[in-house]
Amino acid sequence: MIILKNLSYIFLFIFVMILELLFGIFTEFTDYRLLPFLILLFYISINKFSNSFVFAYFFAGIYYDLFYTSNYFGTTSVKFILLGIVINYVYEKLDNSLYSEYLVFLLAVIIYNYEIIIYSLSLYSFINIFLISIINYFLFKLINITLKRDVFKKSI
Secondary structure (H helix, E strand, O other): OHHHHHHHHHHHHHHHHHHHHHHHHHOOOOOOOOOHHHHHHHHHHHHOOOHHHHHHHHHHHHHHHHHHOOOOOOHHHHHHHHHHHHHHHHHHHOOOOHHHHHHHHHHHHHHHOHHHHHHOOOHHHHHHHHHHHHHHHHHHHHHHHHHHOOOOOOOO
8 A cells, every 4th residue: 555655646746747847838938937846846845744755756856857857867856855855844943924934935946946046147047036936836825725625614
């Protein structure tokens, strides 16, 4: 049963990654993009992080390196695992306010898109990261509110 659960996490991560790549292909604005895989990583990192997700992080990174980049195998896996660990640690140390949660999400976007900052260190790249974080944080909050709603406890 544990193997089946881990395989389902791996398939979920790879499916959401492919969905993100399709969003990137079909959107007209390539600088400001939707990042559902980052939203998934962030949600799991702050709410449900455990050792069972390490294989999913690892295989999603290997899959991404194998088919979509020319990086060495494991580079993206390390980025995903590092993102999960750092975000979980920082989120646990901060208070549960909206401002601190957004700052942790901004840190997640910076780790997830560190290539933008490294290759073009300019004001435009920082504004780009900031706008990506605002758009995706809004989507994260919508998903988070939707997932927390309990239908059976609501009165009609």
